[in-house]
Amino acid sequence: MKNGLLQIAACALAVGSLSFFAGCKDPSAKGGEGGTTAGTSGSGSGASASGDTIKIGLVASLNGEQRPWGVDCEAGAQLAVKLFNEAGGVDGKMVELKVEDSNSKPEEGKSATEKLVGDGVIVVIGEVASGITQQMKTVALEAKIPLVAVGATNPDITKDGQGLISRVCYTDDLQGPVMAKFAFDKGLRRVAVMTDKKLPYSTGLSKTFVARFKELGGQIVAEESYQAGESNFGGQLTRVKATNPDGIFMSGYFNEVGPMARQIRQAGMNDVVLMGGDGWDSAELISNGGDAIVGGFFCNHYNDQEDRPEVQKFLTDFKANNNGNLPGTTMGALGYDATALVLDALKRLAAADKEINSANLAAEIMATEGFKAVSGDITLKGTNGDPAKRALVVEVRKDGFVFNKAYEPSEVLAK
Amino acid sequence: MNSVLPLMAGIQLDWFSLPQQLVNGLVVGSIYALIALGYTMVYGVLRLINFAHGEVFMLGGYTALLTSYAMGYSPDAIRQAFAEGREVTSSPLNLVIMLLVAMAVCAIIGAIIEYFAYRPMRNQSRIAALITAIGVSLFLQYAGQLFLPSNPPPSVAQDVNPYQAVYTKVFSEAVIGEGGTVIRPAVEVTITQGRVIMLITVVVLMAVLTYLVMYTKTGRAMRAASHDFDSASLMGVNVNRVVTATFMLGSALAGAGAMMLTTFEGTTLQPFFGVLPGVKAFVAAVLGGIGNIPGAVLGGLVMGLAETLVTWLGYSEYKDAVAFVILILVLLVKPGGLLGSNKVEKV
Structure with missing residues (x-):
């Protein structure tokens, strides 16, 4: 009886957690669940402005x-x-x-x-x-x-x-290729990719980056995943290191990128160029990543030093x-x-x-x-509904993000 | 012999990096073991799975961080020092204080949770207590969302802790071909000073725990209560005190783990910080045989190594799933756990 209860609890937890990890992969697959919208102005023609x-x-x-x-x-x-x-x-x-x-x-x-x-x-x-x-x-x-x-x-x-x-x-259709082109133009040829498999954003961005970087003639030497909330990336980074990359593309959010950058340097990959998408954009990136993230590059929407x-x-x-x-x-x-x-x-x-x-x-x-x-x-x-906008690549410095290069969509997406 | 490339083509055993991966697994596993001890000790005495244990772990991380702020390593102070070109390094004493404060605060939190949430439920059905535990866990997570900062800037945590050195032992150098192609990867083991200290601390804490449980009066009372709660109380054991002590011990270990993880691994804190390690450590406790102290340690190490070896095989995306596969297998094959007793219980 005692053990039985434990088993039930443990199994419920295991199954629940599994579906939680799997379920987070693609929220886009879910359709509207219907019947939940609060009534607005009558028969679905949308609200209109009334009152003051x-x-x-x-x-x-x-x-x-x-x-x-x-x-x-x-x-x-x-x-x-x-x-x-x-x-x-x-x-x-x-x-x-x-x-x-x-x-x-x-x-x-x-x-x-x-x-x-x-x-x-x-x-x-x-x-x-x-x-x-x-x-x-x-x-x-x-x-x-x-x-x-x-x-x-x-x-x-x-x-x-x-x-x-x-x-x-x-969109990521632009952001990934921008970073791929930037990496290639910078002379990088052997890039490893770290993806947060829990984020649709991260998996999508890694995909567009990898596709474009290969098209340009670069080599993706390793593709490793992690999960938001994880703290030790030793296993994945050991694999990455063994492939002798000259750059690492980290498509997740700043929360994990900071600690990961530290562990990359601690693992002895000191000259590897770190890159990412707009998920890096936060002052916390620098406090979490310290010296390890300084010198990294990411794609962003604008930079406050533009004139x-x-x-x-x-x-x-x-x-x-x-x-x-x-x-x-x-x-x-x-x-x-x-x-x-x-x-x-x-x-x-x-x-x-x-x-x-x-x-x-x-x-x-x-x-x-x-x-x-x-x-x-x-x-x-x-x-x-998607504006054709230019994207910027900014460099991480100790005291903020500095403009490095701007890309128009036409120059990135052209074959 | 080109066993690393291409990585994408299924399993490629990369024997060169195995030593490093074993070290990685040991580091991860030691933290799981530390948290798992809390689960297993509480279960041993009360037959209760304390689902709020992961949240105690989370609060330990915050306590360590706030302690470091209070000792003058606040983000503002550090920023100012950098601006003035001053070098800031904390002393080992700072880290010891952080560790002790985190352990003490967690011990108190554990005792409070037990007193207010679990004690009133002690004579209720086990499922009611279990649901209370889940409730406490959710309460702490969401209260944390209200009152605790997400991603607070780390302070002593990383930039200024004195254990930044990296030890590398190279057994054979890598052979790199044209264009950076790896002909033969290096065989080497790299470990940071922080991780070495973490491992040593874990061993010391476990030794202390063993001493407390095996050679003190409270420890004997704990073992008695674990053996038969009611009889122990009839024999004059103050079971309430024993339960409180158990919660305090387990929580203190979680606090130590959280302090070391945020300090030496650079993990960023947020109110859900305890969920993933908590679940993994719970699996570790069940794997080793819940209620069994050496079992929790063994379970934690096995979990850490299993995860790392899955990554080593090239399946990092299944790293977390493996924890639950192991759990299901253990429950099917050996429900008592690796070191647990398999005795048939009377219903």
């Missing part, structure tokens, strides 16, 4: 693993709304930003979106990560509300978007509204861009004397052309 304010929604990871990104994203969005309202709003009508926390979790991002829809927002902005945005998408499609993703780079996000789903960042007027204006405004602090991550700028893009579309809608509702707003967002965003010009007209 126009409500727009933001879902951000204000807690959990992606907190540094979520907090910046919210600050950027708040800033955009504040500046917009100070400039007079939409014909004197103020815009109200409703914020919900996703806790860095896909399911909670979904319920947060449902709550916003119930509150009567006409558009939802977010999220900073692909897994969460996938779930938000199902709600947006059902409620027929436009969704503007902030930092979701997985290519599938905008697939079958019904003209509702767009984003302000580049474009949009960047400098954004930084000045951000500082003025956040007690003199600058955003710690790129998501400050992207959150601002996504919100400003929505507000710009609202303004155009009002200028054209069209009714302000979700359907019209969605069409207007998709008609965006040459919008001057902090992270570069955004054109959504004629696309499926």
Whole structure:
């Protein structure tokens, strides 16, 4: 009896954990579960603006693993709304930003979106990560509300978007090849890849990197996986070291990249070039990785040392509204861009004397052309919601990230 | 003889790196063993699986970090020192203090959990106690989300700890061909000073534990309670004190493990930090024979080595699955665990 109980508990735990690890692999496979959307304005035509304010929604990871990104994203969005309202709003009508926390979790991002829809927002902005945005998408499609993703780079996000789903960042279809080309141009020929198998973002990014790097003529000498939350990478790194790589591409988030970089150096791989994607983008990367990560390169959306007027204006405004602090991550700028893009579309809608509702707003967002965003010009007209944006490669220094090289999509994706 | 390349083509036994992988496995396994001891001791005395043990481990990591901040190694202080060009290095004494504070705080937390959550459930059904344990575990995780920072900057933890040196013993040099192709990989073993200290500390802690359990009065009372809880209490053993002591001992070991992991391995803390190590250590405890102290140590080492060897075979993506495969196999073949007794229990 006693042992029996233990066995049941242990088996339940084992099975539960297995399905947990496996289940995290591909949230995109799940469809909408149906019947969960709170009623908005009648028969699925989306909400329309009524009352004194126009409500727009933001879902951000204000807690959990992606907190540094979520907090910046919210600050950027708040800033955009504040500046917009100070400039007079939409014909004197103020815009109200409703914020919900996703806790860095896909399911909670979904319920947060449902709550916003119930509150009567006409558009939802977010999220900073692909897994969460996938779930938000199902709600947006059902409620027929436009969704503007902030930092979701997985290519599938905008697939079958019904003209509702767009984003302000580049996709992994660009990001992976950019780093592949950068690595090849730098003279690297033997690159090892470390993938966080728990993240759709990481597995997707590794795939596009590997494909492009091989096309260019480089050799992928090792492909190893790990899992978010793991702390000792000795086994994988020993294998990597045996293949004598000249570079290592780490496609996961900064949380694990920092400690991994330390262990790479401790294992004696001192001259190997470390590279990654925008998952590295956080001040914590440097505190977690220390000297080991300094000299590494990653792909990012913008850099605060660019001298474009949009960047400098954004930084000045951000500082003025956040007690003199600058955003710690790129998501400050992207959150601002996504919100400003929505507000710009609202303004155009009002200028054209069209009714302000979700359907019209969605069409207007998709008609965006040459919008001057902090992270570069955004054109959504004629696309499926993915703007063709340039990507930057930045270098990690002890005191921050320094611009190294910019790539236009055309020069990376051309064969 | 080109046994490393291509890595992608199924299993390629890379004998050259086996010594290094065994060392890696030993390091990972020693931490699992340390956590597994907490599971096994509590089970031994109370027949309760303390699922909150992983969370105690997590809190130990935070305690060590905050202690280091309090000793003047806060991120701000370190940043300032770097800006002024000062070299910051903590003394071994700082690390000892971190270790002791983490162990003490964890011991207290363990005792508090036992007193408030498990003691009222002691005479309830075992399943009720088990569910309480899961509840405590979730409570601590989510309370941690509310009150503890995610990814706090490490401090003494890494940049300034005095054990950064790396020892390398090369048995044979690598032979590298044209374009960096590996003709024959090196045979070498690399280990950081921090890991050496970690291994030594684990051995010392286990020796202390063995002494406490085998040669002290409380230890004898513990063994008596483990043998037969009710009879022990009839014989005048203060079972409440024994249970508290058991929780404190187990939790202190978890605290030590967390301190060393964050300090020497550079692991970043977050409120779910204890989940994965906790689950693996639980499997280790069951593998060794839950309730059996040497079994927990053996189980931890076997788990660590098994994981590393799966990686060595080239299947790092199945590294975590292997823990559960082992668990299922043990439960099927030898439910008592490797060192557990297989006696038939009266129902």
